[in-house]
Amino acid sequence: MRLSFIFSEMWIGLRRNVTMTLGVLVTTAVALTLLGVGLFIWAQVNSMQDFWYNKVEVTVYLCGKQTQTSTCQQSGAITPQQQSQLKSQLESMPQVQHVYYESEAQAYQRFRDQFKTSPVLVENTREGEVPASFRVKLKDPTKYAVVTSAVQGRPGVSTVYDFRAVLGKFFNILNSVRNGALLLAGFGLLAALLLIGNTIRLAAFSRRRETGIMRLVGASNFAIQMPFLMEGAITGFLGGAVASSAVYGLKALVDWKIRPAFLTFAFLGWGSVHLIVVVLLVVGVLLSMLSSFFTIRRYLHV
Amino acid sequence: MISFEDVTKLYPTQTRPALQNVSVEVEKGEFIFLVGASGSGKSTFLRLVLREERATGGDVHVAGKDLSRLSSWKVPQLRRQIGCVFQDFRLLPNKNVRENVAFALEVLGKNRKLINRWVPETLELVGLDGKAERLPDELSGGEQQRVAIARAFVNRPMILLADEPTGNLDPATSIGIMKILDRINRTGTTVVMATHDAAIVDSMRKRVVELEFGKVVRDQSRGVYGYSS
Secondary structure (H helix, E strand, O other), X not given: OOHHHHHHHHHHHHHHOHHHHHHHHHHHHHHHHHHHHHHHHHHHHHXXXXXXXXXXXXXXXXXXXXXXXXXHHHHOOOOHHHHHHHHHHHHHOOOEEEEXXXXXXXXXXXXXXXXXXXXXXXXXXXXXXXXXXXXEEEOOXXXXXXXXXXXXXXXXXXXXXXXXXXXXXXXXXXXXXXXXHHHHHHHHHHHXXXXXXXXXXXXXXXXXXXXXXXXXXXXXXXXXXXXXXXXXXXXXXXXXXXXXXXXXXXXXXXHHXXXXXXXXXXXXXXXXXXXXXXXXXXXXXXXXXXXXXXXXXXXXXX | OEEEEEEEEOOOOOOOOOEEEEEEEEOOOOEEEEEOOOOOOHHHHHHHHHOOOOXXXXXXXXXXXXXXXXXHHXXXXXXXOEEEEEOOOOOOOOOOHHHHHHHHHHOOOOOHHHHHHHHHHXXXXXXXXXXXXXXXXXXXXXXXXXXXXHHXXXXXXXXXXXXXXXXXXXXXXXXXXXXXXXXXXXXXXXXXXEEOOHHHHHHHOOEEEEEEOOEEEEEEOOOXXXXXX
């Protein structure tokens, strides 16, 4: 079977029902774009989670003289004895890698550095109002709950603050956006699959004369199916290409608009985006070829 | 070349078999007419040879192959040794004469050089040299059937099946078609022709196999169309 012949037959098929081909192309492109966005968010969330969870510390705030929380009002400021007991307890836990003490003076200094753009806030805060704390670095960031529950409520402990609880809400939102995109992508792909099947069926019908003759003169099944499979593959590939440019566009938009505002975030690199694009193209081509293949089996009787 | 041994074909939706205990032997290079009324089983006979259908009972051998044991992916190989001509020509309307004939070779993956040699040769054989660039619409019925014959024969098959090839043609044109089939037969190709055309059968004086209600009622060398019709 010569390639030029397959391609000319395929081209005739694509041109003959150009509206259906376009319909398939758009559906496939939309579905694959959603899949791409879903994968994009998924990869982004993963890289952000890795980034943040590696930095996760459990912060154990200690009661100072001026601390207003209810636990501190009962127990009063932490005594040096309680403090050293707490420290050795944290250090003895197997999940803990390192315990670092931040005094009230150091905490105040850091507070001033962090909020130097809001002078009013800094002027109204005095040393001693920012509590001292133990910053606990964990060996395994997912084990934060063990540490939290061990020291929560102990005398002299004001609150136990764990980064993950705050980040968790943020990640939950991103994850549901991702799930939504993937779900829509699933429906879109299903629609694309059916549409491709239907288009190939139409193509098979409009070329039944040709395929009939091909069968009669003894063309191999492969030769008969190939133009249809190629038609499917080309449409799938074009759909994938459109979706890929959408994903590249998204990446460029993120870099341009969002990245400057969140410099500390870990953003997705071009490498991962290229990988997503490869996935989209492969899924597009395979899916449509698969759909074509099964439709041809049914309608071409080969 | 073609051998039917006690062949029965029963279509699933029918109670009477289309062919019933048919035994026919066709030698290499023979020319035979299949005659009989509509529904007598002529077309079923041809479909069994092509393995478009499988026999319900008995053995069909074509070109040395036992068709009941031929796996379906080998059917294309069988069909490359059989050319086929029909009453309704079955040409591709948007391809010209040369392209129609070349199509049969192209789908088999023959190279351009071979196609450029075989197609004009075959067109000359059927008397269509000079009309290679015409579209089927621009040809008479007889000429269209010649294109169909050229397409069936361009691959030099061992067997040529013709299902009422003159059914749509006037007597004078039919004679021309028969001359071509005879010429093809003389190259050593086995020709099996199903027909209703008494005049043609009578004039050719070839072997005649008559079917009636799916049974062979006459198998006569150098026969005529029949006494009754």
